[in-house]
Amino acid sequence: MSKNQKLWTTEEDLFLRKQYGQMTFQRMGEHLNRSKESVNKRIIRLNLRSEENCLRKKWTTEQDPFLKENIDIMNNREIGNHLGKSPSSVATRIKILKLARKETLRRWTGQEDEYLLKYYGSKSLEHISRRLQRSIPALESRLNRLGLYGVRAYTGNITVYELASCLQIDVHTIYKWIQKKELPHKITRAKTRKFVGVEVSAFWKWAEQNKKLLNFSRIPTNTLLPEPDWVRKQRKYDYYNRPKYEKKQWTEEEDARLWYMFYEEGRTQQEIGQLIGRSRYGVQRRLNRLRKKKLTT
Missing domain, CATH: 3.90.640 (Actin; Chain A, domain 4)
Known part of the structure; x- marks a missing residue:
C-alpha cells in the first residue's frame, strides 16, 4: 500500500456490504469519493462476491414494473443506473419479458442539456421535467452523464x-x-x-x-x-x-403581494412590513432582489 493511499474505514465497508448488488460500482465509488477500480478491489478483499449479495441477483417484483413503466422514456443505461443493473442485463430482461419500445428514444439535444444545466439547482426537477417533456428519472440519469451525479438520493x-x-x-x-x-x-x-x-x-x-x-x-x-x-x-x-419571523423564507405569494402593494397600491416599505410581518429593511432588500430578478429574466 502506498503512503498516499486512503485507508478504507469501517463505515465505508458497511456501506459496500449494504449496497453491493443494489448499486453499480461506479455509483458506489462516487458516493465514497473513490474510483470504480478501488471499489472493485475492496469488494474482492471483503469476499462479497461469494456471498448472496451478487450483482447477478434475480430481477425482483419491484424492478420489473419500473422497467415496464420507463422503457419508452429511458434507455437501457438509464434504467440500469436506477436498478443497479448493467445495460446488457436490462436488454436481456426486456427480451425475456417480451417488451418492445413504441418508438425510438428521443436523443438529448444541446439545447436541452443547456437548459438542464442552467436551471438545475435553482428550479425543481418537476418544473424542468414539464419544460423539457422528460421524466424525472431521465433528468437524473442525464445529470449523471453530464458529470453531476444524482445529488441527494445517492x-x-x-x-x-x-x-x-x-x-x-x-x-x-x-x-x-x-x-x-x-x-x-x-x-x-x-x-x-x-x-x-x-x-x-x-x-x-x-x-x-x-x-x-x-x-x-x-x-x-x-x-x-x-x-x-x-x-x-x-x-x-x-x-x-x-x-417568530427570524430569517423567514419569502414565498412566491409574498413576493407577488409585496410587488403589488409597492407598485400598484403605492404603499411604503414600512406599511408593507407591518402588513406581512417583516421589517422595513427586510422589505427593502427583497424588493431589490426582485428588481434584479426581473431584469435578468
Missing part, C-alpha cells in the same frame, strides 16, 4: 439552492456562510456551469458549531438525512426561544 450532496430550500432561508445566506463562516462545500463543473454542493453530514457538523446562525424550529424533521440526534432537542429549544 451521494448525500445537495446544491446550495436545495440546502436553502430545506432550511427555508434565502440562498444568498448560504453563500455568506461559505464565504464568511467556512461552511464546507465542493465545486463541481459540468460543461460551462459551476455548481456549489454541500455534503449533508459535513453541514450538520458545521451547524452544530454554528447553532446561533440557524433557527432549527423552521427546519422540517428529517428533511436532511441522516439527521443527528442533537437536532431534535435544538429544534424544540428554538421553537420556544427564537423570534
Whole structure:
C-alpha cells in the first residue's frame, strides 16, 4: 500500500456490504469519493462476491414494473443506473419479458442539456421535467452523464439552492456562510456551469458549531438525512426561544403581494412590513432582489 493511499474505514465497508448488488460500482465509488477500480478491489478483499449479495441477483417484483413503466422514456443505461443493473442485463430482461419500445428514444439535444444545466439547482426537477417533456428519472440519469451525479438520493450532496430550500432561508445566506463562516462545500463543473454542493453530514457538523446562525424550529424533521440526534432537542429549544419571523423564507405569494402593494397600491416599505410581518429593511432588500430578478429574466 502506498503512503498516499486512503485507508478504507469501517463505515465505508458497511456501506459496500449494504449496497453491493443494489448499486453499480461506479455509483458506489462516487458516493465514497473513490474510483470504480478501488471499489472493485475492496469488494474482492471483503469476499462479497461469494456471498448472496451478487450483482447477478434475480430481477425482483419491484424492478420489473419500473422497467415496464420507463422503457419508452429511458434507455437501457438509464434504467440500469436506477436498478443497479448493467445495460446488457436490462436488454436481456426486456427480451425475456417480451417488451418492445413504441418508438425510438428521443436523443438529448444541446439545447436541452443547456437548459438542464442552467436551471438545475435553482428550479425543481418537476418544473424542468414539464419544460423539457422528460421524466424525472431521465433528468437524473442525464445529470449523471453530464458529470453531476444524482445529488441527494445517492451521494448525500445537495446544491446550495436545495440546502436553502430545506432550511427555508434565502440562498444568498448560504453563500455568506461559505464565504464568511467556512461552511464546507465542493465545486463541481459540468460543461460551462459551476455548481456549489454541500455534503449533508459535513453541514450538520458545521451547524452544530454554528447553532446561533440557524433557527432549527423552521427546519422540517428529517428533511436532511441522516439527521443527528442533537437536532431534535435544538429544534424544540428554538421553537420556544427564537423570534417568530427570524430569517423567514419569502414565498412566491409574498413576493407577488409585496410587488403589488409597492407598485400598484403605492404603499411604503414600512406599511408593507407591518402588513406581512417583516421589517422595513427586510422589505427593502427583497424588493431589490426582485428588481434584479426581473431584469435578468
